[in-house]
Amino acid sequence: MRNELKVQLPVPIDTKRYLMGKVAFVDVAIFSPFLLLSGLLIYLFYSCGILNKYTFIFSISPSIAIIAFQMIKHPVRKEISYLKYKVLWRYNYKQREKEFFYRKGAFDMADKQDARRKIGIKSTFADCYETNDKRFVRVFEVSSVNLSLANKPEKKSALESFRVFMTTINFLDSIQISQIAQPINLSRHLQHISKRQQGEESHVKRLLNKGYRNYIENIQKSRELVTRKRYITISKNIGSDREKALDEIDQLSKLLITKVESMTFDYSTLSVKQLNNDELTKLMYTCMDYDNAVSVGDYIIERANDRSSISVGENTAKDLIDVLQRQLTEKVN
Known part of the structure; x- marks a missing residue:
C-alpha cells in the first residue's frame, strides 16, 4: 500500500462481545426467535405426520436466511451486517418523508413536517449547532493541500502525517470530515x-x-462555478449541564485545532477556522437550499434573523420605503 501512496485508516471500533469466532451475543439474540420458529414448525409437521424433506426445508428456511443476512458483513466496516445496511437501512431510506417545510416561530414538537425536525438542528448557540437530540456540534473550516503537484516523498510525508493524526486523536468517534460544494x-x-x-x-x-x-x-x-470547502465537525452530548458540555466541547476544539495545525506537509501547513453563529447559519442554508443560497448570497443572515411576519425582496423593500417616506412628507396634517 505504501507503493500506491495509500494509508490504512482505522475503522470504527467493534464494541460487540463475541460468543465464539465471528458469532456475537447480539447475533444469537437475533437468531433465537427464528430458530425457535423453525423448531416449532418442525414439531407441528412431525405431529401432523407430514414431515418430509420439503416441509423440513420450508421450516428451516427462515433461520438459514436470517443467519446468512446477519453473518455477511459490510465489505469495509465489518461490524455492520448485510441485514442492517442492505435491508433495514434501505427500507428506512425508502420510507422517509421526502417533502418537508420550514415555518417561522416557536418550534412545535408535534409538527413532523417542520424542516427543523428533519434536519435535526434546533438553533445556533455559542458557535455551535444545538441539535434536537441534545448535542452541541461545532464546525471547523480547514484549508487544503494540493498533492497532485507533489513528488512521492512529499506525498508519503503528507499521508503519514494524516495517518498519525487519525490514530493519535482520542475522540475519533465524534469527528466527521466532509467536503461541501458552495457558491463562490x-x-x-x-x-x-x-x-x-x-x-x-x-x-x-x-x-x-x-x-x-x-x-x-x-x-x-x-x-x-462552485468552491469546495473542507470541514471537520465534532459533537458533544449536552446532558443535564449545558455549561459543562460547552466547556468540554471548547477543550475538544482547542485540542483539534492543535492537532490539525501540527500536521506537517513539508513547506505548507493547514489552517483551521472555527465557524461562528452567522457562518453556521450560512452553511446550513447552503446545504438546505443551494439554488436560493446562490441568489440570496450575503443576505442569508438578514433573512434568517428576520422576525417580522412578512419577508420582501430588496427592490420591493426599497420601493416600499420610498412610498412611505413620500407619504410622510406629502401628508397634510
Whole structure:
C-alpha cells in the first residue's frame, strides 16, 4: 500500500462481545426467535405426520436466511451486517418523508413536517449547532493541500502525517470530515471595485466598471462555478449541564485545532477556522437550499434573523420605503 501512496485508516471500533469466532451475543439474540420458529414448525409437521424433506426445508428456511443476512458483513466496516445496511437501512431510506417545510416561530414538537425536525438542528448557540437530540456540534473550516503537484516523498510525508493524526486523536468517534460544494463568494472583490470606482470622473471608465460589476455578479449567480470547502465537525452530548458540555466541547476544539495545525506537509501547513453563529447559519442554508443560497448570497443572515411576519425582496423593500417616506412628507396634517 505504501507503493500506491495509500494509508490504512482505522475503522470504527467493534464494541460487540463475541460468543465464539465471528458469532456475537447480539447475533444469537437475533437468531433465537427464528430458530425457535423453525423448531416449532418442525414439531407441528412431525405431529401432523407430514414431515418430509420439503416441509423440513420450508421450516428451516427462515433461520438459514436470517443467519446468512446477519453473518455477511459490510465489505469495509465489518461490524455492520448485510441485514442492517442492505435491508433495514434501505427500507428506512425508502420510507422517509421526502417533502418537508420550514415555518417561522416557536418550534412545535408535534409538527413532523417542520424542516427543523428533519434536519435535526434546533438553533445556533455559542458557535455551535444545538441539535434536537441534545448535542452541541461545532464546525471547523480547514484549508487544503494540493498533492497532485507533489513528488512521492512529499506525498508519503503528507499521508503519514494524516495517518498519525487519525490514530493519535482520542475522540475519533465524534469527528466527521466532509467536503461541501458552495457558491463562490466575490463580495470582497466587488467592494474593492466599488471603492476604486468612487470619484471616477471618466464616463467611459464608469461604464467599463459597471459592466465588469455585472459580469462578476453573473459569475456569482452561476450554479456551474462552485468552491469546495473542507470541514471537520465534532459533537458533544449536552446532558443535564449545558455549561459543562460547552466547556468540554471548547477543550475538544482547542485540542483539534492543535492537532490539525501540527500536521506537517513539508513547506505548507493547514489552517483551521472555527465557524461562528452567522457562518453556521450560512452553511446550513447552503446545504438546505443551494439554488436560493446562490441568489440570496450575503443576505442569508438578514433573512434568517428576520422576525417580522412578512419577508420582501430588496427592490420591493426599497420601493416600499420610498412610498412611505413620500407619504410622510406629502401628508397634510
